[in-house]
Amino acid sequence: MRLIIVVAAMLALFNPIKMNAQQQVYSLDFDANTYTLQSFTFNGREYQVRAFENIVYVANPVDTAYQKINIYVPEEYFHGERVGKYTRDTAPIFYPNGVGGYMPSAPLTLHKQRMRNIFGQRQGGRPPQMPQQAGDDMKQGSAIHYALAHGYVVASAGARGRSLQNSEGVYTGKAPAGLVDLKAGVCYLRYNGHKIPGDKEKIISNGTSAGGAMSTLLGATGNSSDYKPYLIEIGAADMPDHVYAVSAYCPITNLDHADCAYEWQFNGVDTYEAGMMRMLDGGNPSQNTSNQLTELQLKTSDELKTLFPIYLNSLNLKDSKGDLLSLDEQGNGNFKEYVNSFVLAAAQRAIDSGQDVSDKKWLIVKDNKAVGLNLEEYIRAMGRMKTPPAFDAFNMDAPENHLFGSAAVTAQHFTQFSYDYSPDKGTLANHEIIKMMNPMYYIGAAGSNTSDYWHIRYGTIDNNTSLAIEVILATYLQNKGYKVDFELAWDRPHMGDYDLDELFDWLDSIIK
Ligand code: DHB
Numbered sequence: 001m002r003l004i005i006v007v008a009a010m011l012a013l014f015n016p017i018k019m020n021a022q023q024q025v026y027s028l029d030f031d032a033n034t035y036t037l038q039s040f041t042f043n044g045r046e047y048q049v050r051a052f053e054n055i056v057y058v059a060n061p062v063d064t065a066y067q068k069i070n071i072y073v074p075e076e077y078f079h080g081e082r083v084g085k086y087t088r089d090t091a092p093i094f095y096p097n098g099v100g101g102y103m104p105s106a107p108l109t110l111h112k113q114r115m116r117n118i119f120g121q122r123q124g125g126r127p128p129q130m131p132q133q134a135g136d137d138m139k140q141g142s143a144i145h146y147a148l149a150h151g152y153v154v155a156s157a158g159a160r161g162r163s164l165q166n167s168e169g170v171y172t173g174k175a176p177a178g179l180v181d182l183k184a185g186v187c188y189l190r191y192n193g194h195k196i197p198g199d200k201e202k203i204i205s206n207g208t209s210a211g212g213a214m215s216t217l218l219g220a221t222g223n224s225s226d227y228k229p230y231l232i233e234i235g236a237a238d239m240p241d242h243v244y245a246v247s248a249y250c251p252i253t254n255l256d257h258a259d260c261a262y263e264w265q266f267n268g269v270d271t272y273e274a275g276m277m278r279m280l281d282g283g284n285p286s287q288n289t290s291n292q293l294t295e296l297q298l299k300t301s302d303e304l305k306t307l308f309p310i311y312l313n314s315l316n317l318k319d320s321k322g323d324l325l326s327l328d329e330q331g332n333g334n335f336k337e338y339v340n341s342f343v344l345a346a347a348q349r350a351i352d353s354g355q356d357v358s359d360k361k362w363l364i365v366k367d368n369k370a371v372g373l374n375l376e377e378y379i380r381a382m383g384r385m386k387t388p389p390a391f392d393a394f395n396m397d398a399p400e401n402h403l404f405g406s407a408a409v410t411a412q413h414f415t416q417f418s419y420d421y422s423p424d425k426g427t428l429a430n431h432e433i434i435k436m437m438n439p440m441y442y443i444g445a446a447g448s449n450t451s452d453y454w455h456i457r458y459g460t461i462d463n464n465t466s467l468a469i470e471v472i473l474a475t476y477l478q479n480k481g482y483k484v485d486f487e488l489a490w491d492r493p494h495m496g497d498y499d500l501d502e503l504f505d506w507l508d509s510i511i512k
Pocket of ligand 1: 099100101102208210211252399400429464465
């Protein structure tokens with residue numbers, strides 16, 4: 001004990017600046033008097049909001065560039081007025097995160113939002129093509145504008161991410177830091193109770209891709225004690241961190257099973273088109289490359305594919321009729337039909353809304369009914385984006401390897417498979433941390449308060465992860481009794497917030 005005090009005193013003597021920096025404690029008390037008035041136009045009408053921006057939301061931040069929150073409140077609520085059916089006290093709180101590629105993410109703002117980030121060259125990176133639909137979606141306004149115009153309070157927390165380092169080169173944003181930060185933001189909102197407008201028991205998390213995974217994790221892991229030491233370390237407000245509902249677009253999740261799911265889907269597709277996020281260029285997409293899988297990659301695909309039925313069968317998932325979903329050793333079985341049924345349902349909705357689906361040669365349409373599909377052709381048309389193993393790369397250059405780095409190590413493995421079979425040497429991430437980044441281990445588990453309401457979307461031409469990962473997540477939730485609105489979105493690539501009318505109709509239906 002005495003030794004520790006002596007060492008601490010010496011450190012303080014030799015490094016006074018550092019000690020000071022570490023000691024700065026931030027107040028968690030929300031200051032309602034510090035704001036700017038901002039406005040935006042939505043559907044041809046101008047809206048006024050009070051903007052409370054760049055508030056550090058933890059007492060002992062590691063990085064104040066990211067651990068800060070922006071809060072936007074309709075001006076009406078400061079004059080005792082209603083917006084739509086909501087008041088200052090009943091307004092739900094929309095909680096979108098800007099996480100992409102598991103990179104550090106600044107809090108979203110009224111004017112700089114995720115859509116732009118996703119297709120820009122900054123956060124996370126996307127395949128360079130920007131679909132026509134995305135431009136149209138932007139014209140409809142962002143999710144934040146949409147929420148505010150409908151009387152929601154909006155709060156967006158920044159979060160640390162995988163590339164972050166402090167001045168000494170120590171990594172400060174490896175898992176589970178980003179998730180812990182988003183939880184801390186929720187704690188901050190609750191801690192300030194009535195001082196911040198909005199109903200703290202109606203917080204709706206929203207995110208896309210890695211941010212969709214974070215949204216899913218917020219909903220799955222509410223109040224789990226696993227994250228408590230991390231929350232204490234950064235001085236998060238000692239309040240519950242659960243959220244009411246989850247909106248997740250193309251969540252890149254269940255990472256420790258995503259490799260085998262990807263090969264279950266793409267085995268046999270031996271070329272790839274990669275706009276992959278590699279660390280070489282700081283997490284931005286490298287040049288699109290089109291290539292042939294190597295001998296080792298082909299063999300790896302075959303091996304990973306055989307692991308998927310074992311995982312799937314272990315879940316004992318049931319369809320809506322209560323029938324067990326399973327796969328045989330070859331990966332065939334009613335689970336495959338079940339996945340197909342979501343693709344067909346998406347096609348049917350497209351047909352019913354008057355879209356032309358005739359360019360999809362793999363789709364069988366009779367009398368305006370999507371009656372069948374040639375799965376192999378569909379997957380081939382979608383194309384493979386990632387090489388096996390898709391997430392836990394043998395050479396550890398995938399974003400997820402970097403997510404699972406540690407304070408000292410930039411990238412690690414997170415599956416036994418890649419750890420065992422990689423020709424390169426690498427270390428395996430801590431089991432507890434891998435668990436903390438996978439919502440599947442927490443949904444309905446003892447000790448976590450899982451959200452009751454889930455809105456999950458994944459595009460039918462998104463090849464960033466396997467369709468199976470999304471279907472498994474939604475079905476597992478449903479089987480555990482949660483209320484899940486899950487659809488595949490017709491012809492959508494890797495993107496989010498494209499069905500805001502639908503999303504907010506759904507939210508209105510669950511907010512009583
Ligand atoms: C994202 C996309 C990926 O393909 C991935 O592996 C991780 C994250 C993203 O867009 O956030």
